[in-house]
Structures are given as structure tokens and as C-alpha cells.
Amino acid sequence: MPLEEPRHSTQPECEVYHIHTECTEANNIETKYFAWGVGGKRLCKHCEKLADADAMAKDMIGKIRAAENLHSLFPNTSLMSNLYLSALKKPQ
Numbered sequence: 770m771p772l773e774e775p776r777h778s779t780q781p782e783c784e785v786y787h788i789h790t791e792c793t794e795a796n797n798i799e800t801k802y803f804a805w806g807v808g809g810k811r812l813c814k815h816c817e818k819l820a821d822a823d824a825m826a827k828d829m830i831g832k833i834r835a836a837e838n839l840h841s842l843f844p845n846t847s848l849m850s851n852l853y854l855s856a857l858k859k860p861q
Contacts, residue, residue: 771789771790771791771819771820771823772788772789772790772820772823773788773789773790774788774805774806775787775788775805775806775807776788776795776798776803776804776805776806777798777804777806777807777808777810778798778799778802778803778804779802779803779804779808780802783802783810784810784811785810785811785812785813785814785816786806786807786808786810786811786812786813787812787813787816788812788813788816788820789813789815789816789819789820789823791819792813792815792816792819793815794813794815795813795816
């Protein structure tokens with residue numbers, strides 16, 4: 770999972786904390802300024818977008834697996850129909 774414990778830079782000009790392993794800003798924190806926790810800062814926008822994308826991907830994978838399970842129970846129905854019906858249930 771790409772999410773991890775919050776971390777931040779102790780440099781005064783750094784105003785955000787990070788939670789995603791793929792955030793380039795987080796991965797560039799110098800060791801001498803690295804600290805665990807949120808440090809009273811706001812969440813990094815890039816980490817937030819990465820986490821949202823992960824959640825959306827996880828949700829879609831869950832829907833695909835559910836549709837596959839339906840297809841195994843009802844083999845005469847189309848898998849694509851099941852995926853479509855599942856997608857329709859997504860809250861707007």
C-alpha cells in the first residue's frame with residue numbers, strides 16, 4: 770500500500786506533511802530535516818491526489834471483483850452488463 774505514517778520536514782519554510790510513498794516532495798526530504806508525524810502542518814496536495822487516485826482504483830477493483838462473482842453465479846449474464854450495473858450504483 771502506498772500510504773504510510775505521516776512525515777514532514779522540520780525546515781521552517783515547509784508547510785505540509787506527507788502520507789504517500791510516491792510523493793516526490795516527501796521523498797526529497799533531507800535526512801537531517803526528516804520527522805515523523807504531521808507537525809501541525811496541512812496535508813500535501815500531491816499526497817492527497819495520489820491517495821484519492823488509490824482509493825478510486827481500489828473501489829473500481831472491488832466493483833470488478835463483485836461483477837466477476839456475479840458472473841460466476843449467473844453465467845448466462847454478460848460480465849459487461851454486471852460491470853455497467855455496478856458502476857451505476859456509484860454515488861454521484
